[in-house]
Amino acid sequence: MHGVEVTAPLIGLTAYARNEQGRFHLPAAYCEAVVRVGGLPVLLPPVQVNVKAWLARLDGLVLTGGDDIAPDGYDDRPPAGTDPPHRNGGADLLRDVNELAMVEEVLKSRLPTLAICRGMQMLNVALGGTLVPDIADEFGKRVVHRLPPRQPAPHSVAVEPESRLATILGATHCAPVSSHHQAIRRLGAGLQVVARAADGVIEAVELPEAPWLVAVQWHPELSAAMEPIQQRLFEYLITQAAEAAHST
Numbered sequence: 001m002h003g004v005e006v007t008a009p010l011i012g013l014t015a016y017a018r019n020e021q022g023r024f025h026l027p028a029a030y031c032e033a034v035v036r037v038g039g040l041p042v043l044l045p046p047v048q049v050n051v052k053a054w055l056a057r058l059d060g061l062v063l064t065g066g067d068d069i070a071p072d073g074y075d076d077r078p079p080a081g082t083d084p085p086h087r088n089g090g091a092d093l094l095r096d097v098n099e100l101a102m103v104e105e106v107l108k109s110r111l112p113t114l115a116i117c118r119g120m121q122m123l124n125v126a127l128g129g130t131l132v133p134d135i136a137d138e139f140g141k142r143v144v145h146r147l148p149p150r151q152p153a154p155h156s157v158a159v160e161p162e163s164r165l166a167t168i169l170g171a172t173h174c175a176p177v178s179s180h181h182q183a184i185r186r187l188g189a190g191l192q193v194v195a196r197a198a199d200g201v202i203e204a205v206e207l208p209e210a211p212w213l214v215a216v217q218w219h220p221e222l223s224a225a226m227e228p229i230q231q232r233l234f235e236y237l238i239t240q241a242a243e244a245a246h247s248t
């Protein structure tokens with residue numbers, strides 16, 4: 001093992017559901033952001049496994065973005081017989097099931113976690129919260145949270161000065177890359193809103209008693225290579241992961 005860095009934290013990243021070619025996949029930017037801070041990325045595809053055993057091997061976790069969470073997973077479902085509006089592709093129930101189990105395990109085991117976009121929504125749903133099915137229907141188009149059909153767009157975000165997130169970012173304002181059409185409606189148990197867009201859409205939440213968990217609605221991985229503020233979210237994850245790895 002001479003010359004091999006064996007202390008670099010192992011960071012799991014949830015992968016997208018299987019595509020039409022039968023392949024699991026994930027945008028490379030997530031892995032590149034982890035590598036940039038010295039982590040070893042490993043993909044966690046939506047397969048049927050013991051999630052607790054999976055996470056026990058890891059030093060940190062990224063709950064990534066992707067398709068919408070199936071609305072029957074939270075109690076804000078549309079009327080029976082209707083399709084949810086503007087649905088992102090097909091929901092993958094196994095991905096939902098695995099990630100819900102991951103959130104529960106992270107809260108118990110204190111595994112350092114960065115929840116991004118869908119990941120933040122999953123955290124909210126796991127804690128009993130609900131989602132806005134489509135932002136434009138309820139908040140209008142004053143702030144563009146993504147361009148059609150699914151193109152990222154930057155918009156400004158105001159961060160609560162007293163929040164842990166403001167300390168991590170070293171800023172109370174940023175203009176990250178956004179790419180979502182859903183948002184948190186009712187907050188999950190214990191969550192606090194720590195950032196909002198100008199239209200009021202919730203852009204970040206935190207659990208005061210869980211410093212190992214960071215959740216943002218935007219996509220830090222898409223600009224982290226150029227924006228130190230966004231890179232700090234991955235630096236925080238790796239710092240927490242390295243501490244957790246050394247304490248076990």
Ligand code: MN
Nearest residue numbers: 145178197217
């Ligand atoms: Mn947004």
